[in-house]
Every structure is written in structure tokens, then in C-alpha cells.
Amino acid sequence: MTDMSTRPASPTLDEVAVLAGVSRATVSRVINDSPRVSPEAREAVQAAVAELRYVPNRMARSLVTRRTDTIALVLNEPNTQVFSDPFFASIVRGLSATLADTDLNLVLLTARDEREQEKVGRYARQGHVDGVILMSLHSQDPLPDILAVAGVPLVLCGRPFDGREVAYVDADNSGGAVVATEHLLGTGRRRIATVTGPLDMIAGVDRYAGWRQALTAAGVEPDPALVAEGDFTEAGGRRAMEELLARAPDLDGVFVASDPMAAGALRALRAAGRRVPEDVAVVGFDDAAVAETTDPPLTTVAQPLADMTPLLTELLMRQIDGVAGPAESRICQTHLVRRASA
Amino acid sequence: MTDMSTRPASPTLDEVAVLAGVSRATVSRVINDSPRVSPEAREAVQAAVAELRYVPNRMARSLVTRRTDTIALVLNEPNTQVFSDPFFASIVRGLSATLADTDLNLVLLTARDEREQEKVGRYARQGHVDGVILMSLHSQDPLPDILAVAGVPLVLCGRPFDGREVAYVDADNSGGAVVATEHLLGTGRRRIATVTGPLDMIAGVDRYAGWRQALTAAGVEPDPALVAEGDFTEAGGRRAMEELLARAPDLDGVFVASDPMAAGALRALRAAGRRVPEDVAVVGFDDAAVAETTDPPLTTVAQPLADMTPLLTELLMRQIDGVAGPAESRICQTHLVRRASA
DNA sequence: GTGAAAGCGCTAACAA
């Protein structure tokens, strides 16, 4: 077991400076794309950098600039199953795509219990990241407070449950549900059920609220028998739909609060011998805005992910740069997508 | 738009020292749990730390210690769908559980294309992390070379395709497949099929090899008609099983290379009117080693995740501490689990 | 356009 603790010491700025025949300051200027460098000096430095395979030491740089050029996406969720949530995957993909052209790095942090939340909080406060995008899917979450106290720039992905003063970006969930329900109403349906999301998630609550709102506005009294709570999964959607069919066999339409659940609901409907959409019309809410979901409902409300991810980083950067107003937030419009086969 | 770029300047070690009436060095010692501090000094410092809400500046510390106390789990995978892979989720969960008791942080990095791989490589080389655990599920991956050249400690999660000199931890995939196939052989079956994983993933290749090996050892010639390639998903497993049933209706057993695929295979078998296990016996390979999978096969080979995650961090830490032999690797034993209903 | 010099906040000898 030889002692290998002597890792190939990476070259420093000084060594580059010596090799290039200039001062440290000049090398630094070249590294940082300062315009105040002569072409000759620039070339000499670049050659030296290439020869030495020089990579700036981030710690040294961050110590003085107070920037790490990395932001964290924190996933605050006790359930490991979130990873399989298409919405989560889409956000990750969208964020890294947004940052691909920049020199910002994205790291994912997970926090499954209070200890891990503390750890994430510490990580952020210690200065590892410039800011945090937080996805906390369920109601209670201490992280916003931890980070706020520490003054770490923060944007929530999803409207917070309490009306707290914090920046966030969310889709217009209730608006989307209203549109979906109005679409069903517009085809003459009146016994419109809903398979809700989990009611301890804001997206579940808001979509349910939208369903109620649209019905009420149309003079239809929301019937508790027409409401079944799902869990955003296909299996849960199927179960909820079966429940609804047992409780209210006369339903003629259903707004399903997520696309996987809609796929499950469709299976339940077909298993029960109901025809779709002739007999029962289905509108789903597509978190991932993916067209090629397995067994999709005929019409869906698309989550505006393409709008959300750039906004998340933009709002965060504004805070980091210190040019953000208090708790600047945004709601992105959702829109109905009618499938060809509808 | 007021200028808020003046974030609440966090207190420094000096301020703590002044408040506690000691020197910086003493504060540093207390922070780092040095035993060479008097109880009184320790208390005074701790009080000051609490009062000032002092949090050490990681950049300054790392600059001198050359440690960041964070390791990265890099997910090198073009397909976003990996997130829904139970194996991946289990590894993440296992790693953060392993690190929960330590002061090491875990960050997830994703790399979907060459640009993102470069970015991840840069991130690591710049010194943001002490080491990298790399999950590269498909064959070609430039990251090991990038990191190796830069001297960044690296452990692969999964045996590399080429026989390269690099540390890795993997399950005994071929051994597990052998055990599974032998189990089927032991019940007197001879027409044993297999639903393989993707053959551009090492786990797929190794499990397929184990199936061949067990058959050959038992004097049974592997029949190409009894092989169908799946993609580790339930839908893929169902498709592959249907293919097998069409091609070789006389099969009397099947080794399915993942649990989700096994669930799909079971559905295909039932849809075809086959009885399980009387008619066709099924053994699945359970990557997540989760007992409560939907619709599980009767008998499974369990992936030894509980062994793998501690080993991954252990091997990585040994490299970081410079006490690792060249490319130290480990294979973890898999084992057959017979379900009660079997 | 370039260099000299002063730190950023911390740790780690080395003295005391």
C-alpha cells in the first residue's frame, strides 16, 4: 500500500505566469476574459495554460469572488419514488438544458428527513452554492426558513402552501383545471368527476380547486361523491377511478389531475366496459408535457415546463445579483392540448 | 429595485475569536474538535459561535485543507428515464443513508451528452468534490478518462465494459443469473428462456452470460429462440415475453433479468393463459431488492444494495485518503429469495 | 496594458 496521497499537484496561476513570461495579474485577466490584455500576452498565456493543463482552483477563486457559479436543485421529499415522477425528471432536464450554455453548474441535493434537511441547509450556508431552487412537494418544509435566515438566494419550484414571502415559479394549476373542466362542460357533460392529486401537495390542491371553481361558475354544485383522491401514479389513478365508478355510476366525464393517473383511469374505465370518450370523457393534466405517454387521455392540460425552467434560473440569478424585488414570483400559463384522435 | 447585493456578511473566525476573547487558532481548534483546548476556552468559543451564528467559510477552509468533504454521484445517461430506474433510486438512497452519519456531503450530477460530460469533468477537476462515484449505464463513457487524467478519485458503480484499470463495485450479476437458472433447472425444467436486459448495459450482458453458463454446465444447449432482449421496464418485459411465447411455446421456465420486466412477463404469461409457476416458472432479478414490488415474480435474485453503497464510499474514501491499492474493486454476492407464496 | 501588493477566511506549523 504505497502512499499515494500526493496527488499530481495541479499547476497554479504563478507557474502559468512564469512560463508565459508575464505576471499573475495578467494571467488572471486572460482567464477571466478581461479586454485589457494585449494580444501577445493573451496568446502567451493561453499557450502556457494549454501546456500546463492549467485549471483554476475554484476554492481560491471563490474565496475572493464569493461566487461558486453553481446552484443547487434541492429535492425535499421523504419518498424515494419522486425520482420516477415525470415532472421532477422534466425539471431536472429543463434546468440543465437552460444552464448548458452558461458556465453555471447544477447539482442535485436530496433531503429525505430532518437530518438531511439540516445537512442541505448547512451545505448551502457554508457557501458551496450561490443559490437554491427548492422542490418541496409536500406541505411542511423547514428548508425555506433555514435558507432565508442564512440569506441564501432561494426560489421555490411550486407555490408554497402558506402565503409566505418567498420567490417561486409555478404553473397555473387551478387555471389549467378550470380550462379542463370547462372543456368537459362545453361538451354538454354535467356529472363531471375528478381524480385529484394528493391533497397535501399544492398541485393537487390547486387542481382540485380549479375543478370546483369551474363547476360552480357553471352553476353545477360540486358533488363529493364525484371526488376521489389519487397519488399521481397510474395505479393510484386506476384505484380512484374504480372508486368513482362504484360511487357514481352516472358520471359522464372526469378531470384527472395527472397524466399517469389518467392512464390508470382509462384502464379502469375500459375494464368497467365504459367507452371513452363517448360514454365518459377524460381530460388529464400532463406534468411532463410529454406527448408520448403510455396510454394517454385524449385531451390534456400541458404543464408549461419550457417556460418554468428558464424562469426559475432567471429569478434565482436576479437574487444572486442582488437586483430582485422582494419575493418576485411567476405563474406560467397552462394550456389545453387536444389530441388528434379526439 | 434597491441594491441588495450586500448580503448579510457572515461573521468570520476573527470576529468569533474577538468575542470569545481568544485567538483565531483556538477558535479553529474548537471548530475542528481538536482535543488540545481547555474546557473554558471551548465554552467561550461555542458561546460566541452560537451568538454570532458563525458558519465556517468552506472555500477558505478547502483552500488550505484541499478537501471539500463532498463527493459526487454522477449519472451518465442520455435517457432521462433512468430516474425511474429503481436501481438508481436505491443507490441514491443507500449512499445518502451511508453518508448521513458522516460530515460528508453527497451531490448528484447528471450528464446527458458530451457537453454535459465535459462540464461535469470540469466541475470535478476544479476541486468542487473530493471524489466521484460514477454510474455510467451504457457502454461508452469518456468521463473515466477525463477524471483519471485529472487525478480525481473515482469509483464506478457497475463493472466497466472494457477491462480497464479502475475501481468499481458491482453485484455478482452473472453469479445471480447462474443461481436463478440453476433454481429453475433444479425443479426439472429444461426449456428455460430468458428475458435479458439491454445488451449494451453490463448488467444485461452479465446476467445473460450467467443464464448461458448455468445451462451449459447442466448439459443444456442455450437455444437462441429462448432469448429475448428487454429494456428493464415492465412494458419491455411484457413485450419480450410475448415474443418468447410466440417463438417457443414449449418453454417451461424463464429467467427475467429485472424485477419490473418480471412483472411484465407475468402479465404476458397470464394473458396467454399460462399458469405460473405450474406451467412456467419465473425467476426475476430484483435490482432494488424491494419486497413490495407490484406483481412480483415468485422467486427473485436480490441485488445486494446494502453491501454495495457502503463499499462504494469506502473504496472512494480510501482513494481520497491515498491508501488505496491500484483499482481496488469489489463484487457483492447476490442471493436467491424464495417468496412465501412459492 | 501591465505589475506589485494587499488581502479573501481559514489551517497548521512553530514557538511560547
Added chain:
DNA sequence: TTGTTAGCGCTTTCAC
């Protein structure tokens, strides 16, 4: 046990 001192590698005034 404690304090003093010298950096870690970089950016950034400020002179030149």
C-alpha cells in the same frame, strides 16, 4: 494549552 505567523491560489485595486 495557547498565540503568532505564514501561507493556500486567486482577484483586484492602484500605480506605473
